[in-house]
Amino acid sequence: MGTALVRLVGLAVVVATVVALPALGARTLAVDGYSNGTIYPWWSWALVVTAGSAGAALVVRPSSRVRTWAGAVTLVGGLQLLGTGIVAVRHWRPAIGIGVPGDSSNLPDLVRAAAVLAVIGLITAVAGAVLVRAQWGSRGAELPTRVRLALVAAAVAFILVVPLLVVLPHPDLMSWGAAGLMHAGPWAVGLLVAAYSRPPLARALCMATAASALFAVVGPNMFAMGLDSRAGWLPALLLALAAVAVVLFGLGPGGGGARSSPA
Numbered sequence: 156m157g158t159a160l161v162r163l164v165g166l167a168v169v170v171a172t173v174v175a176l177p178a179l180g181a182r183t184l185a186v187d188g189y190s191n192g193t194i195y196p197w198w199s200w201a202l203v204v205t206a207g208s209a210g211a212a213l214v215v216r217p218s219s220r221v222r223t224w225a226g227a228v229t230l231v232g233g234l235q236l237l238g239t240g241i242v243a244v245r246h247w248r249p250a251i252g253i254g255v256p257g258d259s260s261n262l263p264d265l266v267r268a269a270a271v272l273a274v275i276g277l278i279t280a281v282a283g284a285v286l287v288r289a290q291w292g293s294r295g296a297e298l299p300t301r302v303r304l305a306l307v308a309a310a311v312a313f314i315l316v317v318p319l320l321v322v323l324p325h326p327d328l329m330s331w332g333a334a335g336l337m338h339a340g341p342w343a344v345g346l347l348v349a350a351y352s353r354p355p356l357a358r359a360l361c362m363a364t365a366a367s368a369l370f371a372v373v374g375p376n377m378f379a380m381g382l383d384s385r386a387g388w389l390p391a392l393l394l395a396l397a398a399v400a401v402v403l404f405g406l407g408p409g410g411g412g413a414r415s416s417p418a
Contacts, residue, residue, distance in 0.1 A: 156289035158217055165213025168229055168282045172207030175236070175275040179203065181268035195272075198370035199239055202232040206279050213286075220355075222286055227359035230283030231345040231367055233276050238336030240273025246333075287348060290356050298350065298357055298402075305401045306350035306357075309394055313343040317391045338371050342391065346398055354402070361402050365395035 179195045209225035244266055298306075318334035342364045349360035368391045 156222075156286075161217040161222060161286070162214050164282050164285055165210040165217065165225070168210030168225075168279055169207055169214065171275045171278045171282075172203045172210065175203045175272055178240075178268040178272040178275065181265050195239065195243070196374065198367075198373070199236070201370065202235055202367075206232045206236075210282070223290065223355050224359050226283050226286030226290065227345070227356065227363040228283070229279050230287055230348065231341050231360065231363045233278070233280030233283050234341035234344055235337060235367060236276030237273050237280055238276070238338075238340060240269050240271070240276055242333045242336055243269035244273065287352070287356065287360075290353065291351075296354055298352070298354060302357075302401055303350045306346045306361075306398055309398045309401075310343040310346040310350070312394060313339045313346065313391065317342075317394070320390055338367070339391070342368065342395065349398070349402070357402050358399075361395070361399045365392070365399050368392040368395040 179199055206229050209221075209228050212221045213225050246269075314335065317339045318331045345360045345364040349357040349364075352360065372389055372392045
């Protein structure tokens with residue numbers, strides 16, 4: 156992948172994240188003349204800023220290491236922003252309830268802002284996928300089979316187990332799906348891609364997933380949808396940290412446990 160194309164991808168990410176800021180800052184419905192601010196938690200802003208910084212780094216210095224980390228954070232973070240936007244689009248209208256007093260005239264604007272956030276997340280995730288895909292063709296050592304299987308198992312656990320733990324003791328399909336779209340799904344994709352990546356990219360993807368899981372534990376996570384369970388998100392963080400440990404210690408110092416790919 157040429158340097159000019161990498162810089163173009165980075166510029167696209169920067170522009171997308173700048174556009175995302177007004178969408179994140181859209182004010183909530185005014186109830187009895189009072190506005191609660193924005194529905195999006197601080198970690199949504201952190202994802203946007205991190206992705207924008209990665210894009211800027213690609214524009215300024217598109218080195219191999221920068222491409223690796225930028226691909227990881229934009230893929231995982233972009234998928235989370237995409238899922239958050241989708242959930243917000245579906246959430247706004249039911250959120251106001253029936254007969255809620257106050258001014259709901261800005262509801263269409265809020266729905267449109269959420270849709271914009273979803274599109275921005277899609278653009279960012281696609282940019283990350285392009286960067287990641289370009290590195291799959293590079294030569295170098297491959298992950299050992301035991302490490303690969305461990306990452307796949309962790310990804311499956313993210314999809315099937317983590318959302319269920321978060322919505323207990325009153326699980327419902329909508330909250331399970333929201334947890335999957337906003338968090339567990341992107342984390343699972345990150346680990347699945349890591350399982351079939353070269354060691355440097357696998358490390359970056361696992362660490363990006365672990366950092367995002369830490370954000371979920373700190374919260375908040377859309378309390379109105381029953382997702383603000385620190386106890387439920389804690390296993391996700393532990394699972395992500397376990398994935399990081401598997402990659403780091405499974406490869407050994409300097410990646411010595413990795414398999415060499417055929418020439």
